[in-house]
Amino acid sequence: MARKYRLGVARKAVNALVKALLARGIPAAGGTGFLLTTRGRRSGTDRTTPVNVVEDGGDRWLVSPYGQVGWVHNLRADATARLWRGRRRETWEVEEADAATAGPVLRAYVRKVPVTAPFFDAKPGDPAEVFAAEAxxxxVFRLARSRA
Incomplete structure (x- = not known):
């Protein structure tokens, strides 16, 4: 049974530290870490959270290893993702992937960001179809088109 995500005091502290490092341009999580800024779906104010961007199949992907979190709802309401680390800033249109497309991406994500593996029922060595069942x-969102 996969662990449930809980945003407790310890995780808030880690997120604050990671956000500070990424804001200064110091890569986290093997260089896949970025800050994601989305527009709040209700408030309209900017919300920023650390995420990992993975490359798979020639595309770049945002994955929510912790489920239906705030930034997921915000991207569904406004499909614009602003990614940044230090002075490097990119704005992307995103498209949510269907389960068949998400399966291989989720498998690649767990392999590249193993700290998230306990939040999945599928194991890193499982086939993509097992991951697709968890989509x-x-x-999973594909970074579709850059808006420079």
Whole structure:
């Protein structure tokens, strides 16, 4: 049974540290870490959270290893993702992937960011189809088009 994500005091502290490092341009998580800024779906204010961007199949992907979190809802309401680390800033249109497309991406994500593996029922060595069965609990977004 996969662990449930809880945003407790310890995780908030780690997120604050990672956000500070990324804001200064210091890569986290093997260089895949970025800050994601989305527009709040209700408030309209900017919300920023650390994420990992993975490359798979020639595309770049945002994966929510912790499920239906705030930034997922925000991207569904406004499909614009602003990614940044230090002075490097990119704005992307995103497209949510279906389960068949998400399966191989989720498998690649767990292999590249192993700290998230406990939040998946599938194991890193499982086939993509096993990960595809979890796609409804781990939304995947393709960074579709850059808006420079």
């Amino acid at each position: 409804d609990r781990h939304p």
